[in-house]
Amino acid sequence: MKQPSALATLIDALRALPGVGPKSAQRIAYHLMQHDRPGADKLGKALLNATSNLKHCLRCNTFTEAEICETCLDEQRDTSLLCVVETPADQVMLEQTLTYKGLYFVLMGRLSPLDGIGPKEIHFDRLVKRATDGAVREVVLATNFTNEGEATAHYIAQALKSRGLTVSRLARGVPVGGELEYVDAGTIARAMLDRRSV
């Protein structure tokens, strides 16, 4: 039995979604066509609108519809601070903490040589140029605390320190609300080594 071609094309196209295989794609397609055509229509338009209009900020590399994003244009921000994050999602999380008023650079990834992601893919040259613009004094590394995020932070730190910049890293330690009994040993070891006088 042949599926109608509009349906077959949709099922095939849905496989672009991360983690969606042939069975899920088919289930999603039937769901949308049977129960949520307005949603499917809205999603179709949103995808085409986003692919045509979203680009990367020339300064911080985050997603924006303009040449320079709103954050980079915000005159209230401290231009001497530059925070390096892996993704726009991380940037959003940091903004929600209301503890940082500087600017950002979004790598859009992390170093991962096994996946073929090297300095070029994380826009390392642009980061160096951005960090050495004269205004930036301190670079805060806020990549993830995974193996790859740590390696990325280490790589960037080496390069920027050799250019005379102050480089810092988000503090590691016991999470707020954490009970020592249930926190992993590596985190407690780190918290002990980095202990602070009170």
Next chain:
Amino acid sequence: MKQPSALATLIDALRALPGVGPKSAQRIAYHLMQHDRPGADKLGKALLNATSNLKHCLRCNTFTEAEICETCLDEQRDTSLLCVVETPADQVMLEQTLTYKGLYFVLMGRLSPLDGIGPKEIHFDRLVKRATDGAVREVVLATNFTNEGEATAHYIAQALKSRGLTVSRLARGVPVGGELEYVDAGTIARAMLDRRSV
């Protein structure tokens, strides 16, 4: 921090996908925009194409781009047999078995009073009209063997038998390759009750 509006709209629209919440929607949006713009573009076009062109076959209710689907128009098929399935996915599975050469009626759902799905939502009146067209002699119920599928089969069987049609149900029993030790007791009980002479 405000997300660019094309991105915010996309993240919101992605929530139409079944099982996708705000965090997944954000992750999918970033993935598509960063790593697979051609895929996003293709998906957007496929969605709009499907919502404008896919409709339901006037005879069997499956998805089709024409008035009557290819299966219903196929003159090789046995018009005296009508198989009732819940979804086009079930129809595809049955077709793959190559054991059935009759026609289909696709309910596009199952009776589920708690979810507000009654006879009207599964197009019961159209099914009765289709089954009593004079050509159909036997109706094979191939709804799922879940509680709701069984209830749907029972409901349809009662209504069609009272109209003088032969109604059958897919056989229940031990799956091919099944080891008795690992098959659930309900299935073995059913297989015992429905045992066949050899």
